[in-house]
Amino acid sequence: MATFLNSPDWDEHERIELVHDRVSGLTAILALHSTHCGPGAGGTRFWHYADPADAMTDALRLSRGMSYKNAMAGLPMGGGKAVVLLDADRRKTDAMLAAFGDAVEALGGAYVTAEDVGASEADMVAIAQRTRHVCGLPAEPGMAGGDPGPFTAFGIYQGIKAAVEFKLGKASMAGVHVVLQGCGSVGGGVARLLAADGAKLTVADIDDAKAAALADAVGGKAVAAAEIMATPCDVFSPNALGAILDATGIAALDCAIVAGGANNQIARPENGLELWQRDILYAPDYVINAGGIINVSLEYLARRDGQPCTVDEVNRRIGQIPDRLREIWHQSAEKGQGAEIVAGDMARKLIGR
Secondary structure, three states: OHHHHOOOOOOOOOEEEEEEEOOOOEEEEEEEEEOOOOOEEOOEEEEOOOOHHHHHHHHHHHHHHHHHHHHHOOOOOEEEEEEEEOOOOOOOOHHHHHHHHHHHHHOOOOEEEOEOOOOOHHHHHHHOOOOOOEOOOOOOOOEOOOOOHHHHHHHHHHHHHHHHHHHHOOOOOOOOEEEEEOOOHHHHHHHHHHHHOOOEEEEEOOOHHHHHHHHHHHOOEEOOHHHHHHOOOOEEEEOOOOOOEOHHHHHHOOOOEEOOOOOOOEOOHHHHHHHHHOOOEEOOHHHHOOHHHHHHHHHHHHHHHOOOOEHHHHHHHHOOHHHHHHHHHHHHHHHOOOHHHHHHHHHHHHOOO
């Protein structure tokens, strides 16, 4: 108890549940940061942590990020997150998914889960056999729901275009050099959308073959993962795991803009100030990457309330992301504060903190 209460990532979270099911082997942390705006919504990360303390750090940071993300997106949802600690082989079983669904159900609707890193739509279907408090389920054509990745990518794409116009004064992405870190569902989706607009792309992933395949698909260039942050570009777009914007990472950057989908990109609060001092425009991750949670939250609310929600409505709501970013950047310039500070102040006010 004292360990996470003393953590710099502890933020007066409302509830932390450590779940262990001996029969299935499930070990999970369910963190509720705030239910001020509604039930805590956020995906479940299935991951192998070499140090279990890192799982708690993830749960604390990611759940707080979801409070901010949902509030800034105007959703009637609070912030929650779950992490499932996997063995080194990252093996999931049906019994583990069932036990996790039971753990979500035991919270009585205070937490609504969905996909995150290591989770699939099929996993959500399995979890839904044990709880109704789950989203990201298969959707009928034209309706909200399903894999949140493409919706996240669409919001990031729109946010990058807004950043390029705001910082570089360019209304077109043609010839704009974007460096993408991470070639998964989200990073790959962003790359394909930007390629269609004529952007120059450089990509990297811890899986070199995946990076090479994406580069071929979008007419870009693949570089080694260790080189990507120092690659000169207009826009650096982190779309893998978080905490990459520490002092070392920021010092390596050679870009005008940082705008990507990874959660918790800024390692510590002082690193946001370092970006500001280097005159790098930053798109706060919990604002630009909200497309996925907008989709699955509207799916969940539609199912709960019996009111259908279409993809057109999801995309309309995602289309508001650039306006939120521009408001943050304008306030940042007016106040002489980094975008991360401005956005954090706005989010905390929305959740009553």
